[in-house]
Amino acid sequence: MFTASGGINVGVRYTLDLWFVTIYINIQVGATLFLQGPPFQGVCHVNFWVFGFDIAFGPSDAVESPAPIQLLEFYRLTL
Structure with a gap:
C-alpha cells in the first residue's frame, strides 16, 4: 500500500x-x-482565487483507511 x-x-x-x-490585479x-x-486512486483539489473544487x-x-493507533504507539513510531 x-x-x-x-x-x-x-x-x-x-x-x-x-x-x-492605480489598479492592483x-x-x-x-x-x-x-x-x-x-x-490506484486519489483526489486533486484545484483552488482558484475565490473558489475551489x-x-x-x-x-x-x-x-481502506489504516486503523487508528493509540497516542503511545504514535510516539514509539515517531520518536
Missing part, C-alpha cells in the same frame, strides 16, 4: 497605473494531489 501527496501554487500580480488611479491558482493504492479518480471504496 502506498500514499503520496504534493501541491503547487502559482500567482501573478500586475500593477496598472492610469494617471491618478492579483490572481492565484493552486492544486493539491493525494494518491493512494493499490488500486475536488476531482476524485479511481475506485472510491477500494482502499
Whole structure:
C-alpha cells in the first residue's frame, strides 16, 4: 500500500497605473494531489482565487483507511 501527496501554487500580480488611479490585479491558482493504492486512486483539489473544487479518480471504496493507533504507539513510531 502506498500514499503520496504534493501541491503547487502559482500567482501573478500586475500593477496598472492610469494617471491618478492605480489598479492592483492579483490572481492565484493552486492544486493539491493525494494518491493512494493499490488500486490506484486519489483526489486533486484545484483552488482558484475565490473558489475551489475536488476531482476524485479511481475506485472510491477500494482502499481502506489504516486503523487508528493509540497516542503511545504514535510516539514509539515517531520518536
